[in-house]
Amino acid sequence: MPRVVDALTVLLFIAALAGFLLGVLALAGQRELEALYWLVVGALLLRGSVRLALPRAP
Amino acid sequence: MLWPGALAWVTTLLLPVSAREVGLLPRALAAMALGALLAGPLLALSWPTLGRRVGIWGVLAAALGAWAALDQGLEPARLEPLRAAAGSVGWALYALGWGSPRALGQIPEEDPRALRDAPLAPRQRSGRLAGALYALAVAASVGWVGVAWHVERLSSALLAQASALLAGVAVLLVGPAVALGVGRARPMPSPGTRLSHALPSFGVVALLLVAGAIWVLMG
Numbered sequence: 001m002p003r004v005v006d007a008l009t010v011l012l013f014i015a016a017l018a019g020f021l022l023g024v025l026a027l028a029g030q031r032e033l034e035a036l037y038w039l040v041v042g043a044l045l046l047r048g049s050v051r052l053a054l055p056r057a058p
Numbered sequence: 059m060l061w062p063g064a065l066a067w068v069t070t071l072l073l074p075v076s077a078r079e080v081g082l083l084p085r086a087l088a089a090m091a092l093g094a095l096l097a098g099p100l101l102a103l104s105w106p107t108l109g110r111r112v113g114i115w116g117v118l119a120a121a122l123g124a125w126a127a128l129d130q131g132l133e134p135a136r137l138e139p140l141r142a143a144a145g146s147v148g149w150a151l152y153a154l155g156w157g158s159p160r161a162l163g164q165i166p167e168e169d170p171r172a173l174r175d176a177p178l179a180p181r182q183r184s185g186r187l188a189g190a191l192y193a194l195a196v197a198a199s200v201g202w203v204g205v206a207w208h209v210e211r212l213s214s215a216l217l218a219q220a221s222a223l224l225a226g227v228a229v230l231l232v233g234p235a236v237a238l239g240v241g242r243a244r245p246m247p248s249p250g251t252r253l254s255h256a257l258p259s260f261g262v263v264a265l266l267l268v269a270g271a272i273w274v275l276m277g
Contacts, residue, residue: 005249006240013191013236017198020225024202027218028209039221041266043228048259050232052252053239 009052016045059155063095063117066148069141071124084127091120095152114156188237195233199226 019042026035071088074080098113166172202222209215246252 005252009236009240010187010191013233014194017194017229020202020229021198021205023225024205024218024222027214027221028205030211030214032214032217035217035221037266037270039225041263041270042225044259044263044266046228046232048256048263049236050239051256051259053236 005052009049012045012049012052016042016049018042019045059099059113059152060096062148062151062155064148066145066152067092067095067121069148070145071121073141074128075124080128084124087120087124087127091117091124094120110156114153117152184238187240191237191240192233195229195237199229202226 019038023035023038023042026032026038067088071091075084075088094112094116098109098116100109101112102109167174202225203219206215206218206222209218247255
């Protein structure tokens with residue numbers, strides 16, 4: 001089970017990177033609302049991955 | 059530090075405040091920035107702390123005040139790329155100039171506070187996955203800035219640069235924690251506890267993804 005959570009952490013981290021990329025790409029395409037959406041999703045995924053990797057992180 | 063400071067001051071303050079329509083306040087603040095820029099290093103010879111405060115924070119405050127008072131003088135459309143690049147390099151070198159490198163011939167081990175015992179052994183070695191994850195984070199951070207440079211519309215370009223930089227800094231800060239936290243040998247809370255800590259973030263992400271899917275389906 002710990003390995004599954006570790007794998008989920010890595011997946012979430014990669015998904016966060018993808019979310020940020022989609023956000024910047026949406027900004028490049030002048031779709032500001034979509035960009036905000038993906039940047040927020042990326043930030044939340046990043047926070048989720050940190051909380052999984054370091055449960056005591058603030 | 060005076061030469062890069064002078065370059066930065068001329069390119070990013072003197073030239074913008076020299077325009078005919080600029081009022082007295084930005085000019086006075088730009089003059090104050092120059093005064094602080096020159097006074098800081100001189101003061102630092104006798105009073106290092108005061109000199110640093112004047113040379114770094116005084117210059118920064120006066121320059122920020124001048125730019126804020128410029129009103130429309132710093133609109134992206136009015137920025138000249140070459141001048142902006144020279145100013146950026148000047149400010150970066152000025153900031154580095156205030157650093158304090160160790161004296162020549164002095165090594166850290168000679169510091170009286172240095173621990174002279176055997177080096178501490180690391181509790182664990184970082185694996186290949188940690189290195190790969192951090193390399194991915196670094197590559198992504200650089201890539202986002204690269205993508206942001208291709209935004210053509212000026213108003214979006216500034217936002218894209220800021221977003222790419224913020225995202226890059228966040229990932230570079232968090233990346234090592236994730237990379238080292240995965241697969242660590244030391245005792246960790248149970249998987250259930252770890253999942254419960256991340257649950258609030260997952261909940262909001264799930265809501266956002268559902269809302270996004272509905273938006274796409276209805277649009």
